[in-house]
Structure formats: C-alpha cells, structure tokens
Amino acid sequence: MKNREAFLGALAAKLGRPVRTEPIPSAKPVNDYALTRFADRSPDELLKMFFEISGSVNLADCRLTTAAGAARAVKDIAAELGDGEVLLSAEKALKDLGVTTEAIGPNAWEWGSVEGRKNAERASTSRTGVVWAENALAESGTMVLFSSVENGRSVSLLPQNTIFVVKKSAILPRLGMLSKKLHDRFAAGTPMPSCINLVGGPSSTADIELVKVVGVHGPLKAVYLVIEDL
Template sequence: MNEQQFLTQIAVRLGRAKPLQQPPATMFNGVPDSYRKRMGQLGQEECVQLFMDSWTALTGLVRVAPVSQAAEAISASIAELKERGMLERVVYAKTPELQSYGVPQVLHEQRLVGVPWSESASAADEEDAWKAALEQLGTSEPGEAGALAGEKWQARSPLLRAVERCHLGIVVPEAVVANTGTLAVLSAGAQGRSVSLMPGMLLAVFPAERIVARMGEVFERLRASHGEMASLPSSLNLITGPSRSADIENDLTIGIHGPGIVSAVILT
C-alpha cells in the first residue's frame, strides 16, 4: 500500500471521497471562551455524571458510593471484574489512601493474592525477601509473556516479575477529567507506572472532588500542587478507557498497550 492509497483509505473511513488537498480552516486558537465558560459552570454532581457518561461510553465500569462504604464498593467492583475474566492476583499502589479504603482486607476477603507496589522493593537489601514472597504469591514462575522473554524475565526485579503475573491493578488518580472520561495517574514512589500498565484489568478509586470538567484543569492542579515542574514525577499517564490501538491499517484492537477492562469507584 503506497502513501496515496493509505491516505485515501483514511479519508473514506472519515466519510470523504478523497484526502483533503488543503488543511481545514481553524476557527479557534486554543479552547473557545464559550466552552471554557460552560465547563467552568459545572457543579460537582454534574461533573460526576459527565464523567460516568464519558467513562461508560468507553465501555468502562463505574460505581458510586459514600466514602464510609469504600471497602464494600471496591469489593463489589472486584466481584464484577471477576465475571469479565481470570482474576487471581492483584497489584495495588501501596498508598495511605488505598490502605484507608481497606484494599488489603478486601483482597483477603475475596481470596485474591495481593501484591503491594513498594517504592523500595528493588533495593538490594530487600531482594531476598521479595524472592521468598514470589514463592508465596505463586509468581515465581513466568507467565506467557515472561516465558517468551526467557533470561530477560529472570533478570528483572522480583517485584516486576510478580506484577507481570497479576491480572488487576488498583490505582488512585491525581485527577479525573469529566468530559473525556480520563484518569490522570501520577507514577512515582508507592504507585509505579507498571501498576496501571501491566495487568489486563484496571480499577481506579478516587474521591468525587478530584473530578474536573476538562483537561486543562488537570494541569492547573498539577502546577498548583507541585510548584516547580521539576518536582513532578517522571510519568503522568492519561488513561481514557481501555487500551485501544488502531495504528495498523486502522484495525481497532483492545488491550494491546494496557488494560482491556477498566473500572472506577467514585467516593462521595
């Protein structure tokens, strides 16, 4: 397929007879003031509903519950995910927030193996402890991907080898975008990027007040909370529904570069 045929195929899928010969005219530079004003007028309940509409349109699962019932809501969401595929091992961000929601106890009650992501788990003085933990977790042997990697898999840190065998990752987003159904997940310390990227399923747990109307507000919050941009973690993952890839001849495939099933628990 040559360049012209490739562009023509894209144009046809966009409902055009042939590729545009000139760039389309742009009416605005940046966010239109009318849109910014309308988004700025949304209240918290409206933002929650808009996020739920956007998230479910992307095939995401969602549940709303009072923060006092966080453990029950998380347990119900995990039970729902069990119906979607194999779920035996879970990696979760070892943050005080998830601890306060009762995640470790929920996993125990659901008879799931829990792998807490530890920011120092790759330290040399903890290697032996993690190797022993791998045996206990049932993750000492590689899964399909690890088997294909061979010796490279064995050379990885014990924690990463454990995460490779997990079916679900549980994270806490820094912020959530209502109008696109996007999770903004900072990856640092007790919440490594592998937690949200390696397992086939993802569960996000967050308070309703973290939901903002539009993407620009996420970056405004990050500037306010981190001051110097140099203090930001090396990775900010923007997760909009399940992983979707259509870069090979426009054929849409789910779950190639991340979780194929996503769920969210909103705490009010």
C-alpha cells in the same frame, strides 16, 4: 561561552533583525475556553458527564460508592474480574479508605512489598491492579495518575484489569484545569510526580478502518470507582 555574543549577533544578522535579549511576549489567547469551558458545572453534572463519556466512548465500567463502602466495592469488583492476584497501589489515600491487602483477601499484595524489578515482574502476572487517581477529567473520561514510589506505573499497565479509584470532588471539567493545577503546584515549590499518566479506559485502538478493538496492548477492562465525598 566566550563567543556567545558574536555567535548570536551573526545569527541575528542572517535573520535580518537586531539581537534580542528579552523573550517575545506570548500572543494574547483568542479565548479562555481552556479554563472556563464547563467550569460552571456542578459536581453532580461533572460526574454525569464523566460517566457518560467514560462508558460510551472509553468503554470503562463506571461505578459509584461511599468512603465506607470502598474496600468492599474493590473486593467485589476484583472478584467479578476473575481469580488471580490483586495488586494494590501503596498510596496512603487507598489505605485511608480501608483498601488494604487484609480487606481484599489472601490473593492481594501491595506494590513495593517486593524489591525493585520484581514488582513489575509480579505485576505482569496479576489479574487485577488497583490504583489511586489524583484527578479525573469529565470532558474526556480520563483518569489522572501520579507516579511515585507508592504508585508505580506498572500497577495500572501490566495486570489484565485495572480498578481506578478517585474522589468525586477530584473530577475536573477538562485538561486545562489540570494544567493550571499542575502549574500552581510547581510554582508553590511542591514536588512534582515522576510521571503523570492520563488514562482513557482499557487499552484499545481504532487504527484499522476506524473499528475500535479493546485489549490490544494493556488492560482488557477498566473499572472507574468514584468515591462519593460531597
């Protein structure tokens, strides 16, 4: 660090300008669409948009239920998806809805109930994973997952199928609103998740002649279960 000023001075001279000690102000945005586009939509309109995009573009199976019916809905969907183990996120929000191993059945187990890497190893052989989504994005039909000790990334990635549970009130219009929310969270000193995953339906690709193929490198089927809380 002794030669920092000399080093920066030499760089500035090569660039033909004086040494800058203050950052250049950001350019004024051309528009504010990131935070205003679709911001006037009602919760029902956002839900409709979310379901339309998720179903037609992302090929997710979209369903609506109540808080009281959430546990039963998850159990029924898991049964539809076939026999096998059902892996549940250990998120408190799911438990508050009654989505527990007892409610789902004898083949259900909870992330964290086994230690370390064994969680991922067992997840890879599970039929269905059930995860809690912090938010959803209406414009792109995207689920937003926060990784934590209770909600490991493998829960939504390794099982053959994934059930995403999200509240209707947590559906945001678009990515800009999520970015603002995360910025405010960080500014307030609230701990950030270890990883933020944006999931747009089951795994798929359209690399070959723009033909969409589902189930290439992850879950074969994604079910979006929205909880009516408004």
